[in-house]
Amino acid sequence: MRGNSTVLAALNKILTRKLTTINQFFLHARMHKNWGFEQLNNKVYKASIDEMKHADKIIERILLLDGLPNLQELGKLYIGEEPGEMLKLDDKLQTEDINHIRQAIAVCESEHDFVSRKMLAEILEQQEEHQDWLDTQCSLIDTIGLENYLQQQL
Amino acid sequence: MPPKFENAGVRSMYVCLCKGITDKQIVKAVENGAVSVRELRKQFGLGNQCGKCTCMARGVLNEALENTSVAATPAQKPEIFIPGKTANAATNATHNAIHNAAHNVTQSYFTLTSN
Numbered sequence A: 001m002r003g004n005s006t007v008l009a010a011l012n013k014i015l016t017r018k019l020t021t022i023n024q025f026f027l028h029a030r031m032h033k034n035w036g037f038e039q040l041n042n043k044v045y046k047a048s049i050d051e052m053k054h055a056d057k058i059i060e061r062i063l064l065l066d067g068l069p070n071l072q073e074l075g076k077l078y079i080g081e082e083p084g085e086m087l088k089l090d091d092k093l094q095t096e097d098i099n100h101i102r103q104a105i106a107v108c109e110s111e112h113d114f115v116s117r118k119m120l121a122e123i124l125e126q127q128e129e130h131q132d133w134l135d136t137q138c139s140l141i142d143t144i145g146l147e148n149y150l151q152q153q154l
Numbered sequence B: 001m002p003p004k005f006e007n008a009g010v011r012s013m014y015v016c017l018c019k020g021i022t023d024k025q026i027v028k029a030v031e032n033g034a035v036s037v038r039e040l041r042k043q044f045g046l047g048n049q050c051g052k053c054t055c056m057a058r059g060v061l062n063e064a065l066e067n068t069s070v071a072a073t074p075a076q077k078p079e080i081f082i083p084g085k086t087a088n089a090a091t092n093a094t095h096n097a098i099h100n101a102a103h104n105v106t107q108s109y110f111t112l113t114s115n
């Protein structure tokens, strides 16, 4: 099936962001693990795998639309040096991802690609859930303090 | 004594991941006289591998430069000259300036690229 080039470009852009987020989350997860914060490791590792599943869906969709998924492009990673900062940076990245997915949804809408639109909307829903979790962690750190917070993450 | 960099609420993150260079290292380099990305490149090899960090490094560098130069100016001309004490006062002022610089960097240089 021949896809619309505007939609394909929008999907590839989201793919690049996904590939970037997979890596940032994965590295952060294993840094948490290395310091013994098992709970953070589990949560962030799972988020990374979820990102990979999203990337998979986008790759398959691009192929179906006769496009070429670009797995070579990768954005800048924002890697923190300590757990609190790492969560904040993940939160910022996730927020940016969400904004870009919303824009891509608008592109699909205006190009009448309702299947791609639906796929992105499903991805968006999961993103918002993880963003909510990240928001909660950041405000927890602000209210109970980093040390208290980290004690609960062992 | 100004708080140590490590505890000052500085955004502690890696600017250049390929070479493992943090924002704090860049602020320190500015403290030691670095004024351009080229010098950071020479000193750390920053940006020599994938090059994705140069934009952010420039942001960190510029803000550190701005903050140190603005804040450090009074240190250069103390109002009362007390022999023996001046050096110390100036050093403290510079420390504060650099500390402020590190602190201010936290807020604004961090903008994610939007591509």
Ligand code: FES
Residues within 6 Å of the ligand: B015, B016, B017, B018, B019, B046, B047, B048, B049, B050, B051, B052, B053, B054
């Ligand atoms: S992140 Fe600095 S060269 Fe790759």
